[in-house]
Amino acid sequence: MKKTEQLYEGKAKKVFKTDDPNYVIVDYKDDATAFNGLKKGTIVGKGVVNNKVSNHMFKMLEKHGIPTHYVEELSDRETVVKSVSIVPVEVIVRNIAAGSLSKRLGIPEGTKLKSTVLEYSYKNDDLGDPMINDYHVYAMGLATPEEMEKIAEYSFKVNEVMTEYLKQFGIELIDFKLEYGRCNACGGKIILADEISPDTCRFWDSKTGEKLDKDRFRQDLGNVEDAYQEILKRLMGE
Numbered sequence: 724m725k726k727t728e729q730l731y732e733g734k735a736k737k738v739f740k741t742d743d744p745n746y747v748i749v750d751y752k753d754d755a756t757a758f759n760g761l762k763k764g765t766i767v768g769k770g771v772v773n774n775k776v777s778n779h780m781f782k783m784l785e786k787h788g789i790p791t792h793y794v795e796e797l798s799d800r801e802t803v804v805k806s807v808s809i810v811p812v813e814v815i816v817r818n819i820a821a822g823s824l825s826k827r828l829g830i831p832e833g834t835k836l837k838s839t840v841l842e843y844s845y846k847n848d849d850l851g852d853p854m855i856n857d858y859h860v861y862a863m864g865l866a867t868p869e870e871m872e873k874i875a876e877y878s879f880k881v882n883e884v885m886t887e888y889l890k891q892f893g894i895e896l897i898d899f900k901l902e903y904g905r906c907n908a909c910g911g912k913i914i915l916a917d918e919i920s921p922d923t924c925r926f927w928d929s930k931t932g933e934k935l936d937k938d939r940f941r942q943d944l945g946n947v948e949d950a951y952q953e954i955l956k957r958l959m960g961e
């Protein structure tokens with residue numbers, strides 16, 4: 724498949740058209756941002772880790788019945804994915820309190836939640852991705868009730884499957900963000916898109932509680948690159 728013109732450049736990825744309108748190529752960058760772009764930096768090797776970890780997760784999730792955009796890894800940083808129209812609703816799934824949940828509700832970081840929390844935010848950089856609920860989604864016409872039902876169902880399933888999967892590698896899944904798209908070549912069907920990586924998940928070492936994710940960058944904890952490499956090594960032995 725031939726990479727043609729650049730469609731879009733985001734904070735962590737570039738997306739290119741291909742000679743087939745049903746597919747695009749994602750190119751993962753080392754650029755890192757946090758706090759809605761206020762903090763900027765580079766995490767050397769991050770693009771490679773996020774590409775490989777995301778693809779690994781998508782393949783694993785497909786085996787468990789979750790439809791994803793993954794098609795084929797082309798290189799260390801590039802992957803062919805199905806072309807989608809992104810649903811502008813970010814889904815956050817939480818098992819253990821951390822980050823904005825701890826801040827907003829005063830629940831100490833590390834507290835196990837009595838049940839899984841699902842949150843939605845409106846994907847809009849200018850507004851800082853404000854939290855919304857289903858009523859806002861329908862009021863703004865961001866997705867249909869049928870689509871949101873699928874999105875919630877898949878998100879809980881992804882949580883179950885990933886939590887169990889990561890245990891064997893000594894990784895605790897604290898929380899994560901998902902994005903979905905309407906698949907252009909599959910009649911608009913909702914599929915999992917974007918990425919699943921240390922940029923979009925909180926991964927803690929099961930024994931020591933050490934943070935192995937982007938919080939090392941956000942909180943200036945040091946050894947940021949090492950944490951990303953550690954996740955790649957644990958999951959894929961690389």
Ligand code: C5P
Nearest residue numbers: 821822823824898899900922923924925
């Ligand atoms: O910051 P907060 O605690 O709300 O983040 C929850 C989870 O969602 C974290 O794993 C974080 O990495 C992820 N997230 C993300 N992109 C955003 C917001 C949150 O990947 N725009």
